[in-house]
Amino acid sequence: MADQQQPWRAWPRLAVHLALLPLALLIFDAATGRLSVNPIQDMTLRTGKAALALLMLSLACTPLNRLLGWKWAVALRKPLGLYSFLYVCLHLLVFAVADYRLDPALIGQAIAEKRYVLAGLASFALLLPLALTSTRGAMRRLGRWWRRLHRLVYAAAALAVLHYLWLSKVWREPALWGVALVILLLARLPIVRPPRAHGDRHRFLLPGAQAQHPQISPERHLQQSKIRNPQSKMASAAPSSGSARPARAQGHPDAGGEPPQQAQHGEHGPRPVDQRRRPQGARQQQGDDPAHDEQALPELRPEPPGPALSHQIAGAPGDDQE
Amino acid sequence: MRGIPSSEITPEHVYLSRRRFMAATGALGAMLALGACGASPDTSPTAPADTRTDELGDRLNSFEQITTYNNYYEFTTDKQRVARLARDFRVSPWEVAVGGLARRPRVFGLEDLLRFEQEERIYRLRCVEGWSMVIPWLGFPLRRLLAEVEPLAAARYVRFETVLRPEEMPGQRDRFYPWPYVEGLRLDEAMHDLTLLATGLYGRSLTPQNGAPLRLVGPWKYGFYANVNPDVPHPRWSQATERRIGEGGRRPTLPFNGYAEEVAALYAGLDLRVNF
Numbered sequence A: 001m002a003d004q005q006q007p008w009r010a011w012p013r014l015a016v017h018l019a020l021l022p023l024a025l026l027i028f029d030a031a032t033g034r035l036s037v038n039p040i041q042d043m044t045l046r047t048g049k050a051a052l053a054l055l056m057l058s059l060a061c062t063p064l065n066r067l068l069g070w071k072w073a074v075a076l077r078k079p080l081g082l083y084s085f086l087y088v089c090l091h092l093l094v095f096a097v098a099d100y101r102l103d104p105a106l107i108g109q110a111i112a113e114k115r116y117v118l119a120g121l122a123s124f125a126l127l128l129p130l131a132l133t134s135t136r137g138a139m140r141r142l143g144r145w146w147r148r149l150h151r152l153v154y155a156a157a158a159l160a161v162l163h164y165l166w167l168s169k170v171w172r173e174p175a176l177w178g179v180a181l182v183i184l185l186l187a188r189l190p191i192v193r194p195p196r197a198h199g200d201r202h203r204f205l206l207p208g209a210q211a212q213h214p215q216i217s218p219e220r221h222l223q224q225s226k227i228r229n230p231q232s233k234m235a236s237a238a239p240s241s242g243s244a245r246p247a248r249a250q251g252h253p254d255a256g257g258e259p260p261q262q263a264q265h266g267e268h269g270p271r272p273v274d275q276r277r278r279p280q281g282a283r284q285q286q287g288d289d290p291a292h293d294e295q296a297l298p299e300l301r302p303e304p305p306g307p308a309l310s311h312q313i314a315g316a317p318g319d320d321q322e
Numbered sequence B: 001m002r003g004i005p006s007s008e009i010t011p012e013h014v015y016l017s018r019r020r021f022m023a024a025t026g027a028l029g030a031m032l033a034l035g036a037c038g039a040s041p042d043t044s045p046t047a048p049a050d051t052r053t054d055e056l057g058d059r060l061n062s063f064e065q066i067t068t069y070n071n072y073y074e075f076t077t078d079k080q081r082v083a084r085l086a087r088d089f090r091v092s093p094w095e096v097a098v099g100g101l102a103r104r105p106r107v108f109g110l111e112d113l114l115r116f117e118q119e120e121r122i123y124r125l126r127c128v129e130g131w132s133m134v135i136p137w138l139g140f141p142l143r144r145l146l147a148e149v150e151p152l153a154a155a156r157y158v159r160f161e162t163v164l165r166p167e168e169m170p171g172q173r174d175r176f177y178p179w180p181y182v183e184g185l186r187l188d189e190a191m192h193d194l195t196l197l198a199t200g201l202y203g204r205s206l207t208p209q210n211g212a213p214l215r216l217v218g219p220w221k222y223g224f225y226a227n228v229n230p231d232v233p234h235p236r237w238s239q240a241t242e243r244r245i246g247e248g249g250r251r252p253t254l255p256f257n258g259y260a261e262e263v264a265a266l267y268a269g270l271d272l273r274v275n276f
């Protein structure tokens, strides 16, 4: 399966950079005088809208994989999240610099008076640590806390929707975003699962149980590993895509830009010993689950695919227990 | 005006007036137009030359600024698109029916309205969204129109009902809003000399995007006719400061949009923190 999908696998990861389009359009419009006579408002609204849309898209990645089996979506979660953060930063810069000219008194007054600014800032305050800890190193250092920390993305999204609701004259659009967020949250519930979601089932089994039903032969697994390898190089060459990381989303409804398993279970993770002892069967079973491994692997694991794969994959089931 | 919940800007105006003596049907199209109209910018009469100012010394906004940035939900909520969508709006024939608690209710044709002496008034327009413009309107005070119908002693409020033409106004096909837009003023507000029925802009006919053929202008109020009050923080937009279109940065918002001297007496005794 992995090998057959190979040719078009790269596309989502390239397409994710379309996230830069709103910015390009904004710059184009500004450069060619197409903004309105209130350009600051244009910039605020357009960066804000892009930030929210990308954040929601990022949150949608995991459900898309879980419920629809769109495995490629998993790789987009983190880059979408980071692009969203880029727009949030631009949004904040327009507000603080272009609009309020960094005047502390005015900004303080705006925060005190306008609850929507407070909500926006709170959302930003939650997104900031998530963006800062999106690096490989941070994942490793934080271990299991990384995931817990990154669940905050849902709170950040809720605050962003609240921000939008409070600033809108007309509640319809923010309300629609709110509904979308609720749906995404519901999709997290374990009961909301398709009968045969790809590679999903094991998450609800005890770790030990997984070893008992390997789904592919070791040979086939090996073959997949080899194929993955070139891909991993590609991903490492373009780290900004972040494509390598979000693999673990597949197994985790609470994805939202979460790290792959190895962040917690790599050599420096909290349960390294455990992982290395994982029986061969577990590895194979996991290996059959492309969303789980393939993208996660390369960036974080420069080592040759064989052993690295086994560390990483073996660690995965443990994640679910948290 | 009376205590409009500040959270209600667009659709809720319907609640505004309980007692009414005037119903203006089919007219006053641009009450939602917080901004201003839009016409072909290439024919801008401002040219580079108009250096006039308002009484506070603030320069006029350009014709182009005024006519390309319009809050006019009957067409669209996109301020930059209003001008295009409104281009073919039929502004004549036009009638304004004035009735209710009036001794001589009547229907005015646009010609009748243009017979009132037209004067230029340079007013600041402060949008609740936090931006403002200085606009040279042409028109006549509403009180002259009201005088013609002779309000009865019992009349306390004026209720305005604006044009409903979904065929021509795409925004009105959106059932999300209760069309037509309805707005109200206290009678003494309506009779105040500052309250203008605008028929023109920059010395020429009003452009459709700015509310042609007839637009109600109360310069001490936001576009939705609550009083401009910098001491009342609006939950959505800070009202302490504003962005003047064409300027960088922000400037302080004045009480009653700078018209306190003229209108503060209207609200003497009212707690303006509540009644704005």
Ligand code: HEM
Binding pocket: A041, A044, A045, A046, A047, A048, A049, A050, A051, A052, A055, A088, A091, A092, A095, A117, A119, A120, A121, A122, A123, A124, A160, A163, A164, A167, B129
């Ligand atoms: C960092 C602190 C933030 C500040 C100070 C801030 C400030 C603002 C301001 C001033 C507006 C424009 C209000 C108006 O003119 O009507 C706005 C709009 C908006 N902001 Fe924020 N914001 C912040 C964070 C965020 C975040 C984190 C998001 C989403 C992830 C966001 C999404 C939006 C959206 C969707 C809009 C409305 C866009 C529209 O109406 O088309 N903001 N924000």
